[in-house]
Amino acid sequence: MATGSDKPIPTATFETRPYWEGCKRRELRIQRCAACGHNQFFPRLYCTRCFSDRIEWIKASGRATVSTFTIVRRPVSPAFADDVPYVVALVKLDEGPTMMTNIVGCAPEQVAIGMAVRVTFEDWSEEIAIPKFEPA
Numbered sequence: 001m002a003t004g005s006d007k008p009i010p011t012a013t014f015e016t017r018p019y020w021e022g023c024k025r026r027e028l029r030i031q032r033c034a035a036c037g038h039n040q041f042f043p044r045l046y047c048t049r050c051f052s053d054r055i056e057w058i059k060a061s062g063r064a065t066v067s068t069f070t071i072v073r074r075p076v077s078p079a080f081a082d083d084v085p086y087v088v089a090l091v092k093l094d095e096g097p098t099m100m101t102n103i104v105g106c107a108p109e110q111v112a113i114g115m116a117v118r119v120t121f122e123d124w125s126e127e128i129a130i131p132k133f134e135p136a
């Protein structure tokens with residue numbers, strides 16, 4: 001029988017380590033380009049707007065709006081069997097970037113496009129905390 005510990009846990013890389021360190025400290029970090037001011041997520045080595053490598057990390061507000069979502073009723077693997085039904089959503093951060101995430105803290109049927117949400121974190125290991133969003 002699979003358990004939650006069987007879930008695939010992300011591994012921090014050179015590009016993503018500041019992001020995961022932030023999550024562990026309950027800070028949602030995104031990148032800002034020092035050359036053009038563009039905010040981006042997920043982490044990259046270069047700005048996706050101007051290709052500068054002058055990338056800085058900033059703490060995002062954690063506030064976002066649900067852009068779209070789906071309710072997962074059949075688990076993608078036995079490791080997620082205890083989680084269904086759950087919500088997979090795209091949320092637009094107040095700072096601009098879009099994140100794929102889960103909406104938690106309410107029934108899946110209560111999630112709606114345009115809903116205001118805020119970040120919360122779920123510890124999956126000693127190094128990794130997963131950002132999820134809940135009704136604001």
Ligand SMILES: [Zn+2]
Pocket residue numbers: 033034035036037038047048049050051052
């Ligand atoms: Zn840029």
